[in-house]
Amino acid sequence: MRKVTGRRAAPPVDDSLRSRRRAVEGAQLISRSLGLVLTAVYMGGVTDLAPRVLSDDMMYACQLGLGLMSASNLLALLARRRAGSSWYPLLSAVQVVLDTITIIVFVTVSERDFEQTTWPLLGLCISIAAIRHQLAGALLAFVATSAAFVLLVPDSPDTAFVLGISAMTAIIAGAQSTAFARQLTALQETRRALQHQATHDGLTGLPNRAHLDEYAARLTGGALGVLLLDLNGFKQVNDTHGHAAGDRLLHEVAVRLTEAGGPGTVAGRLGGDEFLILLPGAGAGAVAATCDRVREAIRRPADLGDGIVVTVGVSIGVALRAAGGEAGLDTLTAEADAGMYREKQARRAA
Known part of the structure; x- marks a missing residue:
């Protein structure tokens, strides 16, 4: 791993x-x-x-x-x-x-x-x-x-x-x-x-919500892109292969998010199969490009060991704050959560 x-x-x-x-x-x-x-x-x-x-x-x-x-x-x-x-x-x-x-x-x-x-x-x-x-x-x-x-x-x-x-x-x-x-x-x-334990997720090693809040607070007034991610198919992996395999998948996803985010981004785990990516100074174009890289990275088959290979997808909600904006991380996360929910609903209806 x-x-x-x-x-x-x-x-x-x-x-x-x-x-x-x-x-x-x-x-x-x-x-x-x-x-x-x-x-x-x-x-x-x-x-x-x-x-x-x-x-x-x-x-x-x-x-x-x-x-x-x-x-x-x-x-x-x-x-x-x-x-x-x-x-x-x-x-x-x-x-x-x-x-x-x-x-x-x-x-x-x-x-x-x-x-x-x-x-x-x-x-x-x-x-x-x-x-x-x-x-x-x-x-x-x-x-x-x-x-x-x-x-x-x-x-x-x-x-x-x-x-x-x-x-x-x-x-x-x-x-x-x-x-x-x-x-x-x-x-x-x-x-x-x-x-480190107080500010990072014990399973994936990514920053936790407390760390992300602290980091975002230092970016007040600057442009900020927020991606809220939820894995599609994670529950099936847990149900079929067990929680140990699910944990290995979460760790692999964390690695891929860190690599796909690119320089200057911060990826964190909120809990369960929810992740958050912060893009300081990013505009709409940079956020869209990051979304594409993340989707491509997550959909690649993941080898979890013991002959277990799984493929999952991801739903992504996006929120943008322009330079000089006052929206905090809670507000941006709520906006991204609504966008992620709409994407999930559209995927289920398709």
Whole structure:
């Protein structure tokens, strides 16, 4: 049995993920702003946070840090505004790189030039990478910070301790972030599945009446063609071959309607053997052409398996709304229903 496939684009980023991304960017903006203030205070030597006299290398490190943190904050503002964009992962990754460089430079220079213990800041790099890019990001940050510390502070007596603490931080933070991301993905998939069930027919996969109503509401004021379809001979298929065969026929009809409708059309199932096709922007000519394609598609013999091949027909009622018209879907469907009834009556009288 062929699967009914829609013509929808890939679903947008889930609202919960977009909200989480914005929260991450907001936290980063606040923490970096605090970092900018503390760096300026450190450079000024007005508190006990820093030695009274900074080395030239430390002054350069602080200046570089101010520049990189400012650049990262600009990226964070952009990422927060485009939390659902396909560019977000790249913006996030660049921020991780800039933050890591900032902290590595500050830590390695201060550990080398002064008797200050600043290496715990390396854990901040790892935590940031873990939050943004789960376990893989945490491990990459651990490798980068550890390699920099070993190479740039070769005489530190704390090297083994630094590497051990950093490794534990990467594993714990990365694993937790990965687990959370997986849970969030599962919740998103469940939410999308429930939303699909609420707006689509369970048998055919076509949009249901609720979905069609919502879609039509977005077309208010525009031209709209409505086709209401009822299968001729469906009851005989059910009575002769059973409801399972009838269900397979409905699914096959759904596939054919989706294919025959053409680009821009939306086919849905109202229930039983009734279907509805919406043609946004269509005029009388386009509607008539669609009716012809639908009739041709439905009357083709349908192989339902188990050696069962059936042929059914279709009665179609048509309603048209010109651009600027005010008729809603209920009114148009009622008009199409009347036309479909007249066609059925004419067929029976023939």
